[in-house]
């Protein structure tokens with residue numbers, strides 16, 4: 887009997903989702919302006935944890 891592919895990852899179904907973007911590959915962050923750092927809205931950018939793949943890299 888040969889166990890295949892179960893030596894490295896624990897019992898997890900499918901690829902692990904990135905905890906930062908929760909698998910979306912994008913993160914939204916508040917945008918601040920002025921000296922009072924007033925929030926003017928949200929900006930969506932690529933997730934730097936998974937580089938947009940949406941999968942946990944480690």
Ligand SMILES: [Zn+2]
Nearest residue numbers: 904907933936
């Ligand atoms: Zn991510």
